[in-house]
Amino acid sequence: MDTKKRISMGVAALILIGVYFVPIWSISMDAPQYPEGIGMNITVDNIQGKEKNDLQNINGLNHYIGMKEINPDSIPELKIMPFIFGFLIISGVVIAIVGDRKWILFWLGIFVLLAIAGLVDFYIWGYDYGHNLNPDAPIKVPGMTYQPPLLGSKQLLNINATSLPHIGFYISLLSMGIAGTVWWKSKED
């Protein structure tokens, strides 16, 4: 691999540092009683309200229907994810230095698998929050579950919940794209 491609691979790895500074995913909710909207952002190690107290207020809403409290400290994924990205950055940089093309494919494969695992995990997390309701909940709507959508919008009672990737996710896509291009272009070498 020539220097240019090595640098590109290095960039693919290093731009992932950006993921630590921006949200990866976001869930927004619209409801008449929240005319300005309410929502949360998922970052590499935390879940935060879009506005300072949104999480507290979402938990307040959720408690009527018996959803578990969203408590970032008790979500193990948020403890692991920073290390996963750390691993991808370091290994990516090493591959760029070594300059071995087949390792790029290996790196990409792991990245894609981790991404899929992440989405599956997110789905399971949402399923658990939406189905695993407190039997003592004040409001019980027969047959109703409150699983947030994995991607897109969904009406949950009078709340319209929208789940979309955020900048961190697009950074990851870009990183995969660059690495993929480097792998493809280095075929002739």
Next chain:
Amino acid sequence: MSKMLKKSLLWPFAVVAAIGFLSMGCSSNGEFGSSSDAAEKVYVAPGEHDEFYGFFSGGYNGQLGVYGLPSGRHIFTIPVFSQAAVNGWGYNEETKPMFQTSDGFVPWGDAHHPELSQTNGETDGRWVFINENNTPRIARIGLDEFRTQEIIEIPNSAGNHASSFVTPNTEYVTAATRFSVPMDEDNLQNMDVSIDSYKDNFQGTISFIKVSDEGHMNIDFQIRMPGFNYDLSHSGKGPSDGWAFFTSYNSEEAHTMLEINASKNDKDYIAAINWEKAAEYAANGEGKMIPGEHYRNYIDHEEGGVAKSELIEEVRVLDPRELDGLVYFLPTPKSPHGVDVDPSGRYIAAGGKLSTVIPVHSFDKMMTAIENEDFEGEEQGIPVLNYESILHGEVENPGLGPLHTEFDDKGNAYTTAFISSEIVKWDVETLEVVDRIDVYYSPGHLMIPGGDSQNPDGKYLVALNKITKDRYLPTGPEMFHSAQLIDISGEKMQLLLDFPTEGEPHYAQGIAAEKVKENQKRFYEIEGNNHPHAAKSEKETRVERDGNEVHVYMTTIRSHFAPDNIEGIKVGDEVYFHVTNLEQDWDVPHGFAMKGANNAELLIMPGETMTLKWEPKKVGVFPFYCTDFCSALHQEMQGYVRVSSEDSDVEVSYSTGQS
């Protein structure tokens, strides 16, 4: 003499009767009602906001009403000088100190003239001040939270009417005594003397209250004045910045039946005070410090939101008989009421309430006259200028009983005529009447947003009418006073809307909503809650006994109290419920009402702590509950306190959520 008097007092009635007939005659021209395009002009669609905030004094209700303009919607009432059971203002432990005065706890006030703070002669949306006439006080209300934040008492004053008007950068808020009272020569202490010794003993004061950048008020100095009645005021601006003008009546110094005895002199006075010079004198230690006990009460949310009362013992008094250039009297016909400075700062319009003209003084001419010592004499040591030398001119035929004037941004003035119930528009330069419109009935003050600043929003005018009669559905002998919204954007004034107002509104102030909205507090940060008895989470809730004092550290959140079961309270205990609202969301207060409490409820804003004192008198189990419908489970938001006999040995215990 008495026959002549009778005659002269009767003629206004004849004129009123004539005007009555005249206006009956014109009722077909549509002036009594309004037109459909008027409805369009005041329509604010659901979900949309008004363009202006209007702050209307509550008069004898002691509060401040907030209205949206042009819709006339009553959007809020800010408790100021009167206890308000609706949210515990003046009842709960945090706000009781706000009612502290040198006369003790005063739970009511007569709120007259709101005035918005200004920067560079323009309303800036930081605060609104309002005076209390009966127990002389001035309050400062923060527009970030629409709450009263500070109240200062005015010593050596008996009635605080010519107040609270600000200087162009809110350097000072002014206050002048309405009633003069006997005061001893040295210390201005109220004296036990015969009332008919008025001319010998009675004096007045005018106070200048300094306002710090944070809004804290302190009386920088008072000026000792002759024993007249001081009525209204406005500060100079532009070229006249540095001066303040106060009307007076009763230059006769009468003490009984003033309607006759104080209406004799052809001219009374406007006192022109060079406050810049006075401030200099005060800074140089001139005048003298005299005893003048007064309270300053204030609440600071950063400091826990608990009101503090500070007793100030002394006040500096400047004597215009000893200090040159402090006060001049401008002779003004006849029992002038309002005094209003136009936006250019060059003209001073007086409302000669018994006069048939509106005298307008020129500030330039006043300065020249002072320079030339063009005095017609002096009044108790204060130079009196020559009426002819200072007059810009008189507005002829301005209606009967002209009271107050406000200004637009096009060089026009608008004056209320109390007796003839109309608003008269005149040109400030030419002094010609250019338009007039009937109002219903007997307008006192009027308000144009920014109309007493250097930059009026000359779009709307509000007439504040003293009598309402047939304007709304009747409600017994009493009806709310009426405000009328008038479009002044065109050549002709057009009546747009009637709306009722609480109490007896005197003055009002208006400001573009945009100047206020962006600084709004939505809730108080729970982390920033420095209340000494706050419980910032349910983990911190507890009940502690200390002798016969019991402190309950309670929290509220949709939809429960913690704790909600309390036992071990005894008859004769003093129970303090310190209730912290844990919500961090806009407009989610919780209420707290205790059965049998002898005061009021609490209405606790998100992130805030409030304390209710309860002295249980009977044995039993007593419920408490949330009064503000906060959630779907609001009705379930309740709890119980068990009260045992004085000699019982039930220990203090408490719980939440165990069944």
